[in-house]
Amino acid sequence: MTLTCHGLRRRFGALTAVDDVSLSVTAGARHALIGPNGAGKSTLFKLITGLLRSDSGRVSLAGQDVTTASEVRRCRLGISQAMQHASLFPTLSAAENVTLAVRRHEGRISWMPRRQPSIHARTDEVLDQVGLADRGRVQVGALSHGERKQLEVALALACRPKLLLLDEPAAGMSAAERAGLVALIAGLPAEITVLFVEHDLDVVFELADTVTVLNLGRVLLSGDPAAVRASDEVRQAYLGGAR
Ligand SMILES: Nc1ncnc2c1ncn2[C@@H]1O[C@H](COP(=O)(O)OP(=O)(O)OP(=O)(O)O)[C@@H](O)[C@H]1O
Ligand SMILES: [Mg+2]
Numbered sequence: 072m073t074l075t076c077h078g079l080r081r082r083f084g085a086l087t088a089v090d091d092v093s094l095s096v097t098a099g100a101r102h103a104l105i106g107p108n109g110a111g112k113s114t115l116f117k118l119i120t121g122l123l124r125s126d127s128g129r130v131s132l133a134g135q136d137v138t139t140a141s142e143v144r145r146c147r148l149g150i151s152q153a154m155q156h157a158s159l160f161p162t163l164s165a166a167e168n169v170t171l172a173v174r175r176h177e178g179r180i181s182w183m184p185r186r187q188p189s190i191h192a193r194t195d196e197v198l199d200q201v202g203l204a205d206r207g208r209v210q211v212g213a214l215s216h217g218e219r220k221q222l223e224v225a226l227a228l229a230c231r232p233k234l235l236l237l238d239e240p241a242a243g244m245s246a247a248e249r250a251g252l253v254a255l256i257a258g259l260p261a262e263i264t265v266l267f268v269e270h271d272l273d274v275v276f277e278l279a280d281t282v283t284v285l286n287l288g289r290v291l292l293s294g295d296p297a298a299v300r301a302s303d304e305v306r307q308a309y310l311g312g313a314r
Contacts, residue, residue, distance in 0.1 A: 072098055072132060072133045072148075072149050072233035072234045072264050073095070073096065073097055073098050073131075073132070073133055073134065073264070074094070074095075074096040074119065074130075074131070074132055074234055074264070074266065075094070075095050075096075075129075075130070075131040075134075076092055076093055076094040076095075076115070076118070076119065076128065076129070076130050077093050077128055077129045077130075077131075078091050078092070078093055078127060078128035078129065079091070079092045079093070079094075079115065079118050079125050079127075079128035079129075079130065080092075080125060080126045080127045080128055081111075081114055081118055081123060081124075081125050081126055082126055087288050088111045088114040088288055089111045089114050089115050089118060089125070089288050090111070090287070090288035090289045091128070091289065092111075092115060092128070092285070092288070092289065092290055093290065094115075094283055094290065094293065096234075096264060096266050096281075097264075097281075098133075098262075098264055099261050099262065099264055100264055100265070100266075100280055100281055101256070101257075101265050101267075101278050101279050101280050101281075102264075102265065102266045102267070102279065102280070102281045102282075102283065103266075103267055103268075103269055103275045103278065103279035103281070103282045103283070103296075104266060104267065104268045104282075104283050104285060105268070105269065105270070105272070105275055105282060105283070105284055105285070105299075106284055106285035106286050106291070106308075107286065107308070110285040110286055110287065110288065111285055111287075111288040112238070112268045112285055113238055113268065114288075115285070116152060116236050116238055116266075116268065118130065119145075119150065119236065119266075120142055120145060120146075120150055120152050120236065121137070121140060121141055121142035121144070121145045121150075122142055124139075125138065132145065132148050132149070132150065132234065133148070133149075133233075135148070146230060148233075149231075149232055149233030149234055150232065150233075150234045150236065151227040151228070151230040151232035151234070151235055151236070152227060152235075152236040152237075152238065153220075153223040153224045153226065153227040153235070153236070153237050153238070153240060158223070158226070159211045159219060159222060159223065159226070160211065161210070161211045161212045162210065162211070162212065163210070163211060164207060164208050164209060164210055164211070165198065165203055165206050165207050165208070165209055165210075165211060165214060165218075165222050165225075166194050166195075166198060166207035166208060168211060168222060168225075168226065169194045169197050169198055169207075169222070169225050169226065169229055170190055170191070170194045172225075172226040172229035172230065173190050173193045173194055173197070173229045174190060175229075176229055176230045176231070177190065193229070194207070194229075195207070197225045197228050197229050198225060200225065200228055201221045201222070201224050201225040201228065201255055202221060202251060202254075202255060203218060203221055203222060203225065206218060215248070216243055216244065216245075216248070217244050217245065217247075217248025217249075217251065217252070220240055220241070220242075220243075220244065220248070220252065221251070221252065221255065223240075224237065224240065224252075224255065224256075232263060233262070233263065233264065234263075234264045234265075234266065235259070235263050235264070235265050235266070236265075236266050236267070237256070237265065237266075237267035237268070237269075238267075238268045239268055239269060239270060240252055240256070240267060240269065241253075241269060241271050241274050242270070249271065249273075249274060252274075253274055253277055253278060256278055257277075257278060267279075275296070276296050276300065279296050280295070280296070281293070281294065281295060281296075282294065282295070282296050282299040284299060284302075284305050284308070286308045291304060291305060291308055292304065292305055
């Protein structure tokens with residue numbers, strides 16, 4: 072599903088967190104959004120999901136203007152986000168967390184008796200999709216950090232997204248966990264468009280076919296990963312001149 076942002080702006084008091092941002096994410100893309108802390112990446116995600124309203128500018132999904140659409144409406148159109156900060160129920164099992172997300176989604180899209188696989192079958196399918204098939208019965212509190220991040224992706228997938236937003240999915244992961252997550256994202260069906268924020272540039276350059284760099288709320292550069300890696304401006308603003 073294509074996503075287009077045009078001239079998005081969002082202020083918090085005197086601070087302009089997102090400043091005239093235009094962004095095109097093509098259907099099926101693996102599009103990375105990078106930039107220093109405070110660049111406005113998470114705020115931009117919130118403007119895309121509808122958690123926050125923009126002061127000006129437009130957001131379109133698959134050509135449909137959703138600038139004033141609610142979060143629920145955007146979710147129905149196919150946007151789903153895995154949260155940067157865990158939204159899991161720690162005393163429930165991994166499977167129970169997924170089941171809740173599946174139920175919430177099915178409840179949103181239809182009140183009719185479903186002809187789809189049962190909620191439990193769907194739960195197993197989603198757990199399997201993120202590599203947690205044999206961890207369903209484990210309480211969230213007993214999962215590793217990496218497994219909890221996988222579970223957050225599972226909750227987002229429970230909504231059958233067409234556009235998946237991932238905010239720092241690899242944050243705090245060990246090298247092995249990170250490799251697993253990269254494989255998970257790389258293995259998602261091509262029809263799911265993925266827009267992700269990530270500080271780990273190895274993950275970015277491994278996964279992304281397009282990279283957009285934000286700095287101080289503005290788009291510094293958007294293009295293919297090689298061009299971004301080669302840019303002096305990006306190096307100075309973000310990569311610290313090291314690469
Ligand atoms: N609700 C809010 N109220 C006031 N200021 C906010 C709010 N949310 C974000 N900000 C400010 O807006 C700026 C952008 O924040 P944002 O969280 O979007 O950055 P980010 O690029 O996601 O950073 P990080 O890489 O640290 O996650 C920051 O200066 C932040 O302090
Ligand atoms: Mg952030």
